[in-house]
Amino acid sequence: MxxxxxxxxxxxxxxxxxxxxxxxxxxxxxxxxxxxxxxxxxxxxxxxxxxxxPVERKSITISFAGDVTMGNYKGSPYYGTFDNEFQNRGGDFGYFFENVKDVFANDDLSVVNLEGPLTTAQNAKVKKFAFKGDPSYVNILKSGNIEAVTLANNHSEDYFEEGMKDTKFILDENDIKYFGLGEKAIVETNGIKVGLLGYNGWSENYTKENLDNMKRDIESLKKEADMVAVYFHWGVEKSYSPNQTQKDFAYNAIDYGSDLVIGSHPHVLQGIEEYNGKYIAYSLGNFCFGGNKNPSDKDSMIYQQTFNFEDNKLVSIDIPNVIPCSISSTKSRNDYKPTVLHGSEGERVLNKIKSISEGLNK
Known part of the structure; x- marks a missing residue:
């Protein structure tokens, strides 16, 4: 059991x-x-x-204007000059850009060609027109909402190295970026890094060595910035058509990766061309130009371009927005006060740009 x-x-x-x-x-x-x-x-x-x-979408609008020469050329008779106008206006820095500053205030970045040093140097190059302006004139740029300038032109070195050193110092002191003549600039706006390069584009500069250097510059800057614009100083004075050297430089710049090409020097407007989905504005003409008391052609423009990004990658470029201007607020002389044109005068300048551009876009 x-x-x-x-x-x-x-x-x-x-x-x-x-x-x-x-x-x-x-x-x-x-x-x-x-x-x-x-x-x-x-x-x-x-x-x-x-x-x-979600994809982060951003757009920035950049404004470009042409030749800004603040001051006189050495040996110029004083009456009617830029300096004389400044004195007559009671030393008002805000006077010169008063009629265009709102345009520059409402974009994301404003760029002009600073043609002539801001310096007190006395030793000038022996040439017909050696320009300079007082360093205090940097306040004209500041009051006009200009954030960057190109130094690549045939007058930046009119007062040799001393003039260049003074110019760079006063621009640095006032947080205005500069580029050209070996300098590059990156300006960040709305979270987008804009790379800026400047070159003199004369026929004698069109060499394999210079093209190779430009290619390296653009490709290098593209690694640091989200987009690149190149501002050339080139062409023939008073010619309304770009020459072959201008075209060759522009096409190469875009082929190397530039997203926009801008030009100045002819003192008159030239056409706008679309090339491989990018734009070339061959000459923006004069803007706030102290080099001539009464030029016969006072037409000018502010060239605006809007760039669209997704996650900081450039995906599209809007068609140009051209704002017609005169370099003066009066027709009888140059009062060095660029002014937006409206009505029939504005239409006339827009039609002029359209006409001279037609042969470039065939």
Whole structure:
């Protein structure tokens, strides 16, 4: 009887242990399955988040204007000059850009060609027109909402290295970026880094060495900036058509990666060309130009371009917005006060630009 009782007891204990083991493995399985499900759901959620991550879209508008020469040329008769006008206006720095400053205030970046040093240096190059302006004239740029200037032109070095050193110092002091003549600039606006390069584009500069250097400059700057614009000083004075050297430089710049090409020097307007989805404005003409008391052609423009980005990658470029201007607020002389043109005069300048551009876009 005792042995029978023990067998039953062992049997019952075995059944109980089996049930316990079954329950234990079932619970562990649920735990592992739950963890696997949680991991799986977490991975799915992560993938979904990556799929639906919103694209960050931004647009910036950059304004460019032409030759800004603040001051006189050496030996110039004083009456009617830029300095004389400044004196007559009671030393008001805000006078000169008063009629265009709102345009520059409402864009993301404003750039002009600073043609002539801001210096007190006395030793000038021997040439017909050696320009300079007082360093305090930097306040004209500031009051006009100008954030960057190109130094690449045929007058920046009129007062040699001393003039250049003074100019760069006063621009740095006032947080105005400069580029050209070996300098590059990166300006960040609305979270977009804009790279700026400037070159003199004369026929004698069109060499393989200079093209290779420009290619390296553009490609290098593209690694640091989200877009690049190149401002050339080139062409023939008073010619309304770009020459072949201008075209060759412009096409190469865009082929190398520039997203826009701007030009100045002819003192008159030249056409706008679209090339491989990018734009070339060959000459913006004079703007606030102290080099001539009464030029016969006072037409000018502010060239605006809007660039569109997705996650800081340039995806599209709007068609140019051309704002017609005169270099003077009066027709009878140059009062060095660039002014936006409206009505029939504005239409006349826009039609003029359209006409001289037509032959470039065939």
């Amino acid at each position: 005792g042995r029978k009782y023990n067998k039953k007891k062992v049997f019952l204990v075995g059944i109980i242990l089996g049930i316990i083991l079954i329950l234990l493995f079932t619970s562990l399985g649920k735990i592992f399955n739950k963890n696997d499900d949680e991991k799986s759901n977490s991975n799915i959620e992560k993938v979904n988040q990556e799929i639906v991550k």
